[in-house]
Amino acid sequence: MAEYKTLKINQIKPNSSVFYLYLNRPSHRNALSRDFFDEFPRALKSLDQNPNVNAIILAGAGDHFCAGIDINTLSSITKSADRGRSGEWFRREIKYLQSAITALEECRKPVIVGIHGACIGGGIDIISACDIRYCTEDAFFSVKEVDLAITADLGTLQRLPGIVGYGNAMELALTARRFSGLEAKEMGLVSRVFGSKDDLDGFVAQIAEDIAAKSPLAITGTKAVLLKSKDLNLEQGLDYVATWNSAMLLSDDLKEATSAFFQKRKPVFSKL
Numbered sequence: 001m002a003e004y005k006t007l008k009i010n011q012i013k014p015n016s017s018v019f020y021l022y023l024n025r026p027s028h029r030n031a032l033s034r035d036f037f038d039e040f041p042r043a044l045k046s047l048d049q050n051p052n053v054n055a056i057i058l059a060g061a062g063d064h065f066c067a068g069i070d071i072n073t074l075s076s077i078t079k080s081a082d083r084g085r086s087g088e089w090f091r092r093e094i095k096y097l098q099s100a101i102t103a104l105e106e107c108r109k110p111v112i113v114g115i116h117g118a119c120i121g122g123g124i125d126i127i128s129a130c131d132i133r134y135c136t137e138d139a140f141f142s143v144k145e146v147d148l149a150i151t152a153d154l155g156t157l158q159r160l161p162g163i164v165g166y167g168n169a170m171e172l173a174l175t176a177r178r179f180s181g182l183e184a185k186e187m188g189l190v191s192r193v194f195g196s197k198d199d200l201d202g203f204v205a206q207i208a209e210d211i212a213a214k215s216p217l218a219i220t221g222t223k224a225v226l227l228k229s230k231d232l233n234l235e236q237g238l239d240y241v242a243t244w245n246s247a248m249l250l251s252d253d254l255k256e257a258t259s260a261f262f263q264k265r266k267p268v269f270s271k272l
């Protein structure tokens, strides 16, 4: 397993196909440095390509999930060229940072995030691109960018409305107000809230193991088709899934799932 400055990857337990991916800069509350943006897509790619991985749990090391962009990084990303060249460079830089977050969606394996403590600014960009979100009761959230004189640009404004609704997204992004885990649940930002970090971790581990035991082909297909459906109308979406399944439905996984049903046993699927 590669070494990272800002991340840590652990197998959840021996022989499991669930892996933890930790934001691992607890001394800085997992603030997102330039190293993070270089390393995060690389780590996701390595998990995506590893046939022993069926599901990924994203979490923050230490007391918080993520304190957003590293404010030191932010103050260093200015270029002293002429205005046009500086603007062109900056646009490329923002797109590079965006691509690190989009890597969560590009990963074929499901990413389940467990959020505790702070989830601020860039932290919201990250969780909005995850597939399933859970948090603790004492988690707190803020779409903080406007307070730093920034129009959020790493995906929150594009993904959050589809998760919490346009009105809620607008209110959260314009006010930058802090909201609690319970409110996050009410708005649909997270699927469940837990009284303690231990309860969160236990539940997330079990859900990840459950998903990891299903057909990897069906799980990958479900993630890909659901993500694609956001950009398509109903007719296009149905057409897309028909094409997808015409290529991938007739698999050994289908045979194994039906045999296991009739033999009243748990199915065992091969790696992806």
Ligand SMILES: CC/C=C\C=C\CC(=O)SCCNC(=O)CCNC(=O)[C@H](O)C(C)(C)COP(=O)(O)OP(=O)(O)OC[C@H]1O[C@@H](n2cnc3c(N)ncnc32)[C@H](O)[C@@H]1OP(=O)(O)O
Residues within 6 Å of the ligand: 027, 028, 029, 031, 032, 063, 064, 066, 067, 068, 069, 070, 071, 072, 094, 097, 118, 120, 121, 122, 123, 144, 145, 148, 150, 153, 154
């Ligand atoms: C091109 C632009 C792309 C992306 C833009 C994204 C925008 C954003 O992400 S906006 C959000 C920016 N983040 C924040 O405003 C949060 C700032 N941090 C906090 O509010 C708090 O630290 C906390 C997360 C609530 C945690 O509080 P606490 O547990 O009391 O820790 P602290 O004592 O405050 O911090 C400990 C240590 O970490 C450093 N630190 C915390 N956050 C950041 C950060 N975002 N960037 C850099 N460093 C951070 C803090 O300075 C402390 O350092 P010491 O050296 O120990 O003093």
